[in-house]
Amino acid sequence: MGYRFTIVERNDFEPLIISFACNWCSYAASDLAGTSRIRYPPNVRIIRVMCSGMVDPIYILKAFEWGADGVLVTGCHIGGCHYISGNIRAEKMIQKLKTSLHRLGLEDERLMLQWISSSEGGLFTKTLEEMTGRLKNIGPLSLRRKRNL
């Protein structure tokens, strides 16, 4: 099923971040970061969706179930959604999911929502730098599945 486990005894913990990026804005921004040759940490796996509003809680929950250390949901700025209000839907969903995940003991920094427009390649990389740094500090997901090594 794709369970991932991290080796925690060593000091070189590299967090795994799953990012959902909307086709029209934030995914384009990630493309721009690439073509502009801006360096950013390789810890992220970007999943393109048509709109941040189509990100369902189950995608994020499955990401954590399968061992992701962090999930970054990105989309257009409010008012700039290609589908008008998809990002508002995403914002509401993330609020509710954050409450539930917080109560489960998941650190708040692990789920992040960031609006990034298609021209903001730099904001994309900056967000990832910061998130990777924060996750390196707080360590691997405590809710990961332990395997006997």
Place this chain on the structure above:
Amino acid sequence: MITEYIREITKCVRCGKCTVFCPMFDKLEWEVGAARGKLLLALGFIQGEVEINDEFVKSFYQCSTCMRCEAECPSGVPVINIIREMRRTLVTREIPIPFSHKGMFDVISKLTGREGFNSKWLNLIEGEFLREGEVVYFPGCLPYIEPLLDFELDFERTISGAIKIFNQAGIRPAIPEDLRCCGHDALWSGQYELFNELREKNSKILGKAKLIVISCAECYRTLKKDYSLEGRILHISEFVADLVREGKVTFHDPCRLGRHMGVYKPPRDVLTRIASYEEMPRSGKEALCCGVGAWINCNKYSELIREERLKEAAGVAGIMITSCTKCLAHFRCLLSEPLEKEGLPKIEVRDFTEFVSSNLAG
């Protein structure tokens, strides 16, 4: 294994009582929507004559396992266990479970089973409670599922309310931080490994608890029937009923007052006005004797009658009032030394005069 249930499945005589009462069948009108049809499918499957297809899977999951069928079955077929076992068979063949809400709650249940899980909502609960203790309140997964729904479930009010009930009874219950999901859904969807994992982890935490009180009916059934815990497990309604019962009084008609002299009403006229009164099953003319009349021949036969009367009283109230010195003495004698190993009935015996005077204003 579903094959272990072959004898139970063949007990079905096709009477159709299950089908008549099944709430799902009432709406679906599929023969396999009710127990009789499902048992036929199961039998066919075991015998190798029925293959698993979409209809088969739909039949076994389109059932809420409400147990009406089993309750009505005159042949005693353990229907819901068979349905659960068939779901288990489907899971072992990697047939996807048709979760609702896209399987969100299944993932949440799994996450509570992880090593690093810890409840972080206890700060929202009001009242006095501990992190560990002999009396445990099992909160279930209400705190985690409520935010994901579009309507409220009154989570803070429910759990704080439970703590308040305990505090009123003078108890400070414990809500351990690392209690997992009870695993009910894992069990009923056929995910036995997940259920065993959750049961094992919860049993370690609840192993030393003497009393566990639960608000959720599904958690209650799971902890009481599907776990093997040492402690006493009560649904919150049973727990509160016990508390309510403790606050009630009942009247034991002394034989010489009641049957000999016909005085039944006056004590009740008084007691119903000054306390929360409840009648015993055998009262008035049918009242059970305390076991002795005059200081004659009090032996084990008398004691057996007496114990039965006290148990009857304990079943309806916390205080039994009587107005005969002989009765009072004999009841209190028994309460000062238990007869059987199971201990004393939880009942206090008081004299009518003493009780009434102590309840008078001023």
